[in-house]
Amino acid sequence: MSTTMANGAMAPATLREDAGVIGFVGLAHMVSHFSQLILPPLFPWLKDALHASYTELGFLMTVFFVVSCGVQTLSGFLVDRWGPRPVLFAGLALIGIAAFGFAWSPDYVTMALCSVIAGVGNGVFHPVDYTLINRKVSPARLGHAYSVHGITGSLGWALAPAVVVPLALAYSWRVALMGAGTIAFAVLVVIWFNRSKLALPAAAPKAHTSGPAEHSLAFLRIPAVWMCFGFFFFYAVVLSTIQAFAPEAARRLHDVPVGWAAMCLTVYMVCAAGGMVVGGFLASDPERCERIVGAGFGMAALVALLIGLGHVPAIAVPALFGAMGFASGIAGPSRDLLVKKSTPDNATGRVYGVVYSGLDIGQAIAPLFFGALMDHQQYRGVWLGLVFMQAVLITSAFNVRKVRRTSLAPA
Structure with missing residues (x-):
């Protein structure tokens, strides 16, 4: 140990x-x-x-x-x-x-x-x-x-x-x-x-040489923490939409057989896991994590745009889900590195608790909006909404970097 x-x-x-x-x-x-x-x-x-x-x-x-x-x-x-x-x-x-x-x-x-x-x-x-x-x-x-x-x-x-x-x-x-x-x-x-193997002492409050220990809520004043929260909210909306509605919306748009449509999410998840393996190597340099996130979700957004607007053969739809999953998977490890770079050493649990609560909020809210699109048979709207949320996701990743650098700049 x-x-x-x-x-x-x-x-x-x-x-x-x-x-x-x-x-x-x-x-x-x-x-x-x-x-x-x-x-x-x-x-x-x-x-x-x-x-x-x-x-x-x-x-x-x-x-x-x-x-x-x-x-x-x-x-x-x-x-x-x-x-x-x-x-x-x-x-x-x-x-x-x-x-x-x-x-x-x-x-x-x-x-x-x-x-x-x-x-x-x-x-x-x-x-x-x-x-x-x-x-x-x-x-x-x-x-x-x-x-x-x-x-x-x-x-x-x-x-x-x-x-x-x-x-x-x-x-x-x-x-x-x-x-x-x-x-x-x-x-x-x-x-x-x-x-x-998992033994770890509780983190001691960070003490100042000329004052009392830092308040346990002090991390909430870090702008990058809230930008990370927003990033994971949008990420959850994208993920929830892909899991719940994207396969059925693609089936309706491109006359995909039911059996193939059922395969789409499994193909997406398996390919996302493969992308994460590649992304683990790319994340070895923390300075490029925002660029990797932008590239990964950018490629995924292009695939989603093709499914939403293009004339795609039904047999190609599961493969396109795989490509979208692989691109998103590449961004995964760098996505987590975004948060680590914005986290004080003595507040890891608190920061990750707040930031990743954005995942739960996004997964709770997304079905209300995209489910309404499905109820109104706006299947193309589901995919265009997914593309828009992926674009917002990319923007928020670079905003995390911008806010973090601003907060670290000398006064």
């Missing part, structure tokens, strides 16, 4: 130590993304079992993300106060409890209460993960750490329907959700037995 030096900083870690931290943090992050998609694939079963409309079932996810947003901000303070490891254990346990609660729910109200529990569990991961990565992983390997973190998140999204749908078909939706809960608890057990 990494040793602590006299000044409180962590001594350089070995490759084996870094790999352990990256691997176990990634495994936990996979469960976070896994939990976000265990209910939607089961909506056809839940609709009949709970006598609920699709709007009511969708509201379960709104509850999940709204709660996760609030908890994500709060958990950043808990991570900085108590250290990330106990908060991580609590998050994994709550996700497992919520999954079994879903499985045993007799009615819709109980499902909604379990969504609250699941949202609380999901809300801890980003402050925990990035505190561990930024404070325990060697700077030279941070790009690869962010890459693995993004890849495991994408795999979690891909794993959820691959687990719950076959179990629901073979047995029932209740068995499927119990299977999901079992996975969460299994990961908790694995990490518990390897908890020494």
Whole structure:
């Protein structure tokens, strides 16, 4: 395990130590993304079992993300106060409890209460993960750490329907959700037995030589923190639209067979994971992270524009989703580096908690707007809206850089 030096900083870690931290943090992050998609694939079963409309079932996810947003901000303070490891254990346990609660729910109200529990569990991961990565992983390997973190998140999204749908078909939706809960608890057990690899003391408040310790909310005065929050809000809108509506909108525009349309999101996620591998190497130079983000999402926006306005053969649509995913994946590790460069060393958990709450807010709001476009059969509008949000995303990344440089400029 990494040793602590006299000044409180962590001594350089070995490759084996870094790999352990990256691997176990990634495994936990996979469960976070896994939990976000265990209910939607089961909506056809839940609709009949709970006598609920699709709007009511969708509201379960709104509850999940709204709660996760609030908890994500709060958990950043808990991570900085108590250290990330106990908060991580609590998050994994709550996700497992919520999954079994879903499985045993007799009615819709109980499902909604379990969504609250699941949202609380999901809300801890980003402050925990990035505190561990930024404070325990060697700077030279941070790009690869962010890459693995993004890849495991994408795999979690891909794993959820691959687990719950076959179990629901073979047995029932209740068995499927119990299977999901079992996975969460299994990961908790694995990490518990390897908890020494994630040991990290709570961050001490940064003291000034001529005054008291810095207030715990002082980081909120950093403009770059709020620019990063906006960046992740727009990123969440893009991601939520791709996950929920883009495949169906493309199917309607280009007469894509249903089976091929169903493949689009899986192709996107797999190719995004591949892009993150490449992006991990590109992120080795922190000075170019904004340019990489701009290039990656710029290429993704061009592909989206082609799907939205071009005459595309149906057989090419899944491949274009793959190209869009790969380009977005390249930007992933540099996206995370944007936040690290704007984060004080003594406020990692708090900053990541606030910044990544933008993800939950974006995922809660985006379906309201883009869902209305789908209801009005504005399928081209969905894709043009997606292109516009990707353009805003690129602009906000460069604004983070501009604000950060302005705040560091001498008075």
